[in-house]
Amino acid sequence: MEPGFYAIAAADPDRLAVIDADGTETTYGALLARVNQVSHGLRARGLTTGDVVAGMLPNGIDAIVMLLATGQIGLYYVPINWHLTASEVAYILADCDAKVVVAGPGYAVPGAETGTDGLAAGQPADAPGERTSGAVMWYTSGTTGFPKGVQRPLPGAAPEAILPLYAWFLGEVVDLTPGDAVHLVTSPMYHSAPCAHTQFALHLGHTVVIAPKFEPLTILELVERHRVSNAMMVPTMFHRMLQLPEEVRDKFDVSSLRQVIHTGAACPVAVKRQIMDWWGPVLYEYYGSTESAIAFAVKPHEWLARPGTVGRPAPAFEAKIVDEDGNELPPGEPGLIYVKSGLGTFEYRKDPEKTAASMLGEWYTPGDIGYLDADGYLFLCDRRTDLIVSGGVNIYPAEIEAALLEHPAVADVAVIGVPDEEWGHNVVALVQPAEGVEPGPALTAELLEHCGPRIARFKHPKAIEYRPRLPRTPTGKLSRSSVRAGYLAENAGSSL
Structure with missing residues (x-):
């Protein structure tokens, strides 16, 4: 089977494409007809190559249609996080210069079309003329300042001309291949990785199953019912899965899983080992960013041989670690990670200064600290x-969080640095206790004792405080800057 949704749908229209969250099934042929109608509808609105369309759409058919329609008529598509405030949405719409905005029925976005019905109405279902590849333009999370659109040059070729390259790349890094497979969507498609994996599942001829939301029992039930073969998840999902009683886990058949790809945050070694003990060696990991895409990747058996690694540079990528002066560091020395891609460049829309600040010549930094071992x-x-x-002394919060997460009484944790006149910063752990666990001095003593054999004494939290819940995005990302700001506001004037 040659990769590419459009060709697969034309050749095998009865193939099952999508099983929506409500159980509705859509074939490749029906999906292609809708995609073509919306493509014609967008052109009828006067959009031409390089124009921008934005969508605030829940996971489902409309979100998929917008990806595939803009992807064959040379448009940029901007998926918008439906959790944003009205002012945040307005900022993105103004910044991206969207000429058409499509929103779900429950989202109040001024001037937006409700769903894709209006765009498709009265339009032909055959392929549009002069087809050319579009691109998704994701807006970064904006943890510092306003979010910016990550814009790549349009390929200037029909989708069929570039899809084989992407299919080859996915095959190299995560062993995904064209053919009969089932992909499970577990996260909002306004994020780059879930969106890309949904799109490419269809380009590989897979069936896409959309979970209504992430709940461990729901996910396990869908895996068993639909014989799911691949999915994309984040480490917090694994942690929640592992909190299920063993007798509950054992009720579900997960033997169909072949590739469970995770990204988005560092995964504690203990958590990853436990998932592979349960599901088998099926966890594929990659590291990158919206800007760099997949820069490093590691397959299950490679990781088991080097626990904790996020992999070696992906095909067409180079990597180096540099110090604060821009000098390259030798293996084993932590520093700022820089990558260089042979697959194309990006720029932040309307912000050449921000683009330049993230680059060192041709090299881009995601802003993370790490080190390369002797084998790269x-x-x-x-x-x-x-x-x-x-x-x-440099202390890395993720290391302390990983140690605390190994304790069964910890459901979630955020470690932050709190300013201290003598030490510069003190380590504070904000812990969300597991269900039924009583927080207090006894638990604090137990957690500190638990840290003893796992991390050096100087890394131990100076204080452990308890929270009913920690703020994470639907894809499991924790903004420590937001947690830190909230903590400092709550404790203004106090000292540890």
Whole structure:
């Protein structure tokens, strides 16, 4: 089977394409007809190559249609996070210069079309003329300042001309191949990785199953019912899965899983080992960013031989670690990670200064600290912005969080640095106790004792505080800067 949704749908229209969250099934042929109608509808609105369309759409057929329609008529498509405030949405729409906005029925976006019905109405279902590849333009999360659109040059070729390259790349890094397979969507498609994996599942001829939301039992039930073969998840999902009682886990048949790809945050070694003990050696990991795409990747058996690594540079990528002066560091020395891609460049829309600030010549930094071992495998330490310097020593919060997450009483944890006149920063752990666990001095003592054999004494939290819940995005990302700001606001004037 040659890769490419459009060709697969034309050759095998009865093939099952999507099983929506409500159980509705859509074939490749029916999906292609809708995609073509919306493509004609967008052109009827006067859009031409290089124009921008935005969508605030829940996971489902409309979101998929917009990806595939813009992808064959040379448009940029901007998926918008439906959790944003009205002012945040307005900022993105103004910044991206969207000429058409499509929103789900429950989202109040001024001037937006409701769903794709209006665009498709009265339009032909045959392929549009002069087909040329579009691109998705994701807006970064904006943890510092306003979010910016990550814009790549349009390929200037029909989708069929470029899809084989992407199919080859996915095959190299995560062993996904064209043919009969089932992909499970577990996260919102306004994020880059879930969106890309949904799109490419269809380009590989797979069936896409959309989970209504992430709930461990729901996910396991869908895997068993639909014989799911591949999915994309994040480490917090694994942690929640592992909190299920063993007798509950054993009720579900997960033997169909072949590739469970994870990204988005560092995965504690203990968590990853436990999932592979349960599901088998099926966890594929990659590391990158919206800007760099997949820069490093590691397959299950490679990881088992080097626990904790996020892999070696992906095909067409180079990597180096540099110090604060831009000098390249030798293996084993932590520093700022830089990557260079042979697959194309990017720029931040309307912000050449921000683009330049993230580059070192042709090299881009995601802003993370890590080191390469002697064989070129990358090990992450943490975000540069989250680094804690206490007594002149660098402390990486992710390492402490991984140790605490190994304790069964911990459902979630965020480790932050709190300013201290003597030490520079003190380490504070904010812990969300597991269900039914009573927080208090006894638990604090137990957690500190638990840290003893796992991390050096100087890394132990100076204080452990408890929270009913920690703020994470639907894809499991924790913004320590937001947690830190909230903590400092709550504790203004106090000292540890």
